[in-house]
Amino acid sequence: MRQDQIREGRLSGERNDQIARYLSSMEADRKIAHADLLVDMAHLAMLSDQKLIGEEQAGMIARSLLKMKRNGIPEEAFDERFEDIHAGIEGELIADAGIEAGGRLHMARSRNDEVATCLRVRSRQDILKIAGSLSVLRSILIRSAEEHIGTVMPGFTHLQHAQPTTLAHHLLAYEEAFSRDSERLLDAYRRVNRSPLGSAAFASTGFPIDRRMTADLLGFDDILGNSMDAVSARDFALEILSALTIMMTNVSRLCEELILWSSAFVRFVELDDAYCSTSSIMPQKKNPDCAEIMRGHAGSVAGAFQAVAVSVKGLPMSYNRDLQTLTPHLWRGIEDAAASIDILAGMIGTAAFNTERMREESDRGFSTATELADTLVREFGLPFRTAHNIVGRAVRSGEITTATLEEAGREMGGISLAERGLSAERIQQALDPDTVIDTREVAGGPGKGVMQEAILRRRDALKESEMMITTHIHALQRAEEDLMTVLRRLAGE
Template identity: 55%
Template sequence: MSKDPMRGGRLGDERPPEVWNYLSSKDADAFIGESDILVDIGHLLMLRRQGIIDAGSSRAIMDVLLHLYKDGIPKIVYDPKFEDVHAGIEAYIIERTGADKGGRLHMGRSRNDEVATCVRISLRKEILEILTGISGLREELIRLSGENLESFMPGFTHLQYAQPTTLAHYFMNYEQALGRDFERFGDTFLRVDLCPLGAAAFASTGYPIDREYTAGLLGFSGVLENSMDCVAGRDFCIETISACAILMTTLSRMCEELIIWSSSFAGFVNLDDAYCSTSSIMPQKKNPDCAEIMRGKAGSVAGELSASVALIKGLPMSYNRDMQDLWMHLWRAVFDTKSSVKIMTGLLKTARFNTEKMEEDAGKGFSTATELADVMVRNYGLPFRTAHGIVGRSVRLGKLDIDTLEEASLEMTGISLKDKGMDEKAVNDALDVGFSVNERSATGGPAPEAVRKSIEKRDYALKEDIEWTKLQKQRIDKSLKEMIKQAEELIS
């Protein structure tokens, strides 16, 4: 196969092997090879429609492109002797059609707008897959919530027993957070789904191109207008990586809890064997390795974000070769995020939560003390800070019963709780886990009825999000199918 077609004029072909490998983007190009074929097909259809390329050349080139589209891209295209997959494909086309025909494909564009378009095509597909994954995880969390409306458990602050809640309330906390992750990726998708093709190197082109036509063929919702921003802007990549980092941070927090909960001293959950590993020396071990790896990958994705911002921040307009190094940061972040969402969904779906142990621990550590203080305020007229102090002093004395509370109250305020009508039954009722949870029935609270309403609301929003994602996929697929149909008609 011929050498890089871009080096025959201004530059010589001789280079040390380490330079070829150093400059090659073949690792990142594996993510955009198929998208490059789509871009070539769309660009060629536009060139022919505008009369920029003759019928014979367009038929010859399109025949090769459709072969690559249907049968796949050969490995030779990714050879390091080509600086990138774009040069490799062009060389492949020229090899099969001749320079007089194949050398005409690149009219009216540059590698700069070509690669930006390829990345956006591949990236929007990945984002839609992430959105689908997020929806699947949210669906699982809603299912688990519906099954655990009255599964009491301890809630924590500072990793200390704080107040009782329910497993349903806990799951809906993450569903709501993941809903925001969906919104972030959805907003990012809208900015990714704009076509930069036709910007050329950065100053557009003198050929009579039709950018809107090409954008429509490739399934974009519109054209990215300013030609310099088309090739120099990389905020859409940084925004995507940022959304990945935020989502991975959410997943990492869940992993941290599942790791703690699965420990023998907590015993709140038993993770399925498929998501765990054992020790090479300790036969009794069952380690939550998937959760630990995911927690680690959250740090890696955060690192991809930091590296990407540092890479772009000092670059002048418009195109600079440094940008090539951004791609692997982008694809690593996207791949790790997409796979993590899928694994977390499976991990939760197969996990077995020990709700009996959770309920047993729900009242530990004086976790219902807040409700006791609230009862003293609501039923016996004490100021909250006074009630807070009395209950806190009783905890310090080691008991929450009427006699200890009476002692603390007299010592601190001179007020007799017994004279106000408070007795042991009132104290015990206030300290009951179920009573404490059910009292918290305000919007978003852990009371079963409040969580049930939240589930209904969030499930409706989830269905809307699933439908929106489906419509975006259908719109893009329809455009690409129509483009391939026009390409086939061109050569027939």
């Protein structure tokens, strides 16, 4: 059985299984195993280019690394007797290529800069995946909004009927929120995509390495300038989780509405059966379980952010082993967020909205009263506060009629609305939800013309975001292709 080659010099004796398990990061390291191979390859290419390793030895290492890339990393590399995947892969490399060749790859680097680089390589992929999923979700929301420009529904404040709006207006509100989530992630990507490799333990190295070369081969936009900061900084993890926490807060708000809307009290939406469960005892139940789980994951992602923040807040420069404990929280936050966005897109895309029920509720609770007050201002010359109080008094009486408005007007200072020409027909017109919507042609409102323009703008914004994601993905793909070309040349293929 292979031993951890890193312990053989300074330390003696064997660890028991409990200690090995306690120190090992193998479970979390499975996420960065492929990234570690890429980092090894880039480091090897640079060592060869700088003449720090001979051609024959470089070829042996390259062939071993390519074998693991093509056939998969041997499971033995994940054994917990190795503290991490970096040691595990090195152990496999030495076993395959021999210590004379394999033992040279770790020259001019440390596991400190190695793991920091691997975390960034993997995290940037996750950022682009989630941003891509957000694009799918946003596209579905925009398409659904276009279908429901004329679908009148009640809008709410304090969970009370407030004013009529449209389903399109409501859906685009979430699309804009998710667009900002995408912006935050892609902005974070710029800071994630900087290379720590070559910083070694924290004080760089005395070997004449080329950090720019490894950064380019790994698709990084730049290097991190200070080697001490490079190996110990985990603010990129905090930034990712912060953006995901905000995103999941928006997800949770939408899920809360879907849960309410699908209830027998509201009946605004019917969720597809695939996203629901039933009761083990109550045969009539259709529970919105996916939306509820997402609401819960908003808490787990926020918890991951908090756990990472607490892990790093008291650490002195430079590297400390505490940093190992934050990695599982990073992966947990990313996994929960990524899965939630994919499922939410499907749930919205298959939802059946009850437009008749929405219209039925659109003027309940005197929700059109604001438009009547605005009408009294626009057409009858009243100050808004006076109009507001007159309509409010009519609502307090239990109905809005010419009589109740006339009485309220006289109570508010002897104002006769009848004498000013207010008719029952004009009152009913002002209280019609369609009239309310038609008057909201101000930018950002639910009026049909405004919404059509908004949909065009949102499509343009989505296209711009998708182009940025595609640009990043292609850049990483080209870098990996270039890296494989170099490795195949070193391997003599």
